[in-house]
Amino acid sequence: MSDEKITPAASVGASTKESMAGNEIGRRGFFKWLSLGWLAFAGATGGFFTVCIRFLFPNVLFEPPQTLKIGFPDDYATNSVDIRYKKSFNVWIVRDEESIFALSTVCTHLGCTPNWLATEAKFKCPCHGSGFRMTGIHFEGPAPRPLERYKISLANDGQILVDKTKSFKWEKGEWENPESFLKV
Amino acid sequence: MAKDDKKQSFLERMGDSQVWKSIIRSGVPRTRRQRMHAILGSVFLHLHPARLPKHAVKVGYTWCMGGLSFFLFVVLTITGILLMFYYRPTVEYAYTDIIDLTEQVPLGIMRELHRWAAHAMVLVVWLHMLRVFMTGSYKPPREFNWGVGVLLMTMTMFLSFTGYLLPWDQLAIWAVTVGTNMARAHPFIGHEGPGASLLAIGDINLVHMGSDVRFALLGGRFVGEATLLRFYVLHCIAVPFIMMIFLAIHFWRIRKDGGISGPL
Numbered sequence: 001m002s003d004e005k006i007t008p009a010a011s012v013g014a015s016t017k018e019s020m021a022g023n024e025i026g027r028r029g030f031f032k033w034l035s036l037g038w039l040a041f042a043g044a045t046g047g048f049f050t051v052c053i054r055f056l057f058p059n060v061l062f063e064p065p066q067t068l069k070i071g072f073p074d075d076y077a078t079n080s081v082d083i084r085y086k087k088s089f090n091v092w093i094v095r096d097e098e099s100i101f102a103l104s105t106v107c108t109h110l111g112c113t114p115n116w117l118a119t120e121a122k123f124k125c126p127c128h129g130s131g132f133r134m135t136g137i138h139f140e141g142p143a144p145r146p147l148e149r150y151k152i153s154l155a156n157d158g159q160i161l162v163d164k165t166k167s168f169k170w171e172k173g174e175w176e177n178p179e180s181f182l183k184v
Numbered sequence: 185m186a187k188d189d190k191k192q193s194f195l196e197r198m199g200d201s202q203v204w205k206s207i208i209r210s211g212v213p214r215t216r217r218q219r220m221h222a223i224l225g226s227v228f229l230h231l232h233p234a235r236l237p238k239h240a241v242k243v244g245y246t247w248c249m250g251g252l253s254f255f256l257f258v259v260l261t262i263t264g265i266l267l268m269f270y271y272r273p274t275v276e277y278a279y280t281d282i283i284d285l286t287e288q289v290p291l292g293i294m295r296e297l298h299r300w301a302a303h304a305m306v307l308v309v310w311l312h313m314l315r316v317f318m319t320g321s322y323k324p325p326r327e328f329n330w331g332v333g334v335l336l337m338t339m340t341m342f343l344s345f346t347g348y349l350l351p352w353d354q355l356a357i358w359a360v361t362v363g364t365n366m367a368r369a370h371p372f373i374g375h376e377g378p379g380a381s382l383l384a385i386g387d388i389n390l391v392h393m394g395s396d397v398r399f400a401l402l403g404g405r406f407v408g409e410a411t412l413l414r415f416y417v418l419h420c421i422a423v424p425f426i427m428m429i430f431l432a433i434h435f436w437r438i439r440k441d442g443g444i445s446g447p448l
């Protein structure tokens with residue numbers, strides 16, 4: 001039993017010796033192939049992990065749309081607050097003397113949804129009583145900063161386009177940004 | 185030798201049987217050396233010290249916090265696997281499945297066990313860290329194991345965080361919304377973080393809301409269906425898998441670094 005095991009092992013050793021004699025790999029050649037092998041291995045591993053990272057970033061999102069066309073500027077009367085998109089899209093469309101802008105319906109205190117009280121011309125939060133002017137500026141209650149505004153622009157067909165992926169904060173001076181309002 | 189004895193004890197007969205020897209790899213240990221060999225010959229037992237020094241069982245010194253952490257990890261694994269038989273990580277079913285687990289499934293306490301064990305584990309892991317720090321047990325040669333322990337603690341917190349989303353109630357959704365907002369501020373790879381605006385070609389930002397680290401974590405721009413599935417996989421498979429590897433290293437290193445530290 002043990003003899004049989006030794007015999008093939010010995011023959012393998014002999015055959016490599018024979019091939020070495022015919023096609024000898026020197027020290028330099030050995031290191032060349034070794035480093036080439038390691039480089040190939042490192043490259044393949046690195047490539048695989050890169051692909052793994054890329055795999056985590058989806059190409060198609062199954063999210064509710066973040067942009068919405070809300071009709072033409074003339075649909076909105078001067079000095080009015082439009083509450084049509086409050087429930088479906090979480091924005092108020094406000095038009096004052098010179099501009100139209102999209103206000104976020106998220107209270108800046110703890111995230112409740114205020115109500116527009118037309119008779120008192122203010123947004124009033126039912127949770128803790130924060131109050132905001134028509135412009136979104138806070139003036140009463142615990143809210144620490146004004147409501148945020150979303151990016152608003154005119155689409156090619158003349159309709160107003162609201163983009164919720166970009167918001168503008170008053171306290172950072174971002175309401176000066178021309179993307180945050182629509183001149184009318 | 186056994187022939188001389190009139191009667192072998194049941195334990196001795198069992199220890200000499202082929203079934204026992206094939207599983208345990210040694211007979212019933214009779215000497216110190218054999219006992220040591222029995223410990224070292226088992227993949228599970230060899231993570232544990234072969235011999236315990238007397239001071240290792242002083243609860244006043246160790247608080248047994250490391251052992252309790254592992255115990256809670258085992259409890260969480262068992263109850264967690266059981267919960268997986270009923271819970272479906274979809275927006276449609278997640279919330280109602282949790283209600284179902286508490287109210288209709290036999291032993292509704294299973295979900296509470298998982299929840300309470302999770303809270304306890306966070307607490308116990310912190311106390312374990314406090315004990316190791318206060319007794320100076322992080323010093324050489326144990327400094328590497330302290331590092332492994334910090335990784336394990338981070339994974340405990342991350343397991344706690346990912347599990348928090350799974351009930352899919354308002355608390356969970358908003359807590360994770362706020363929690364993952366921190367990733368926005370990560371340097372370079374978070375779109376609101378320092379340096380992110382430098383990574384741009386012309387006026388095209390490479391790191392934006394749809395390509396930063398938070399996006400990869402959530403599987404989208406907001407906490408939604410994709411996030412629930414992602415957190416479920418992280419919570420049930422990915423993190424526990426990595427954690428078990430580091431747990432094995434942690435236990436093995438205690439033994440290799442000269443056993444559990446004791447009073448000087």
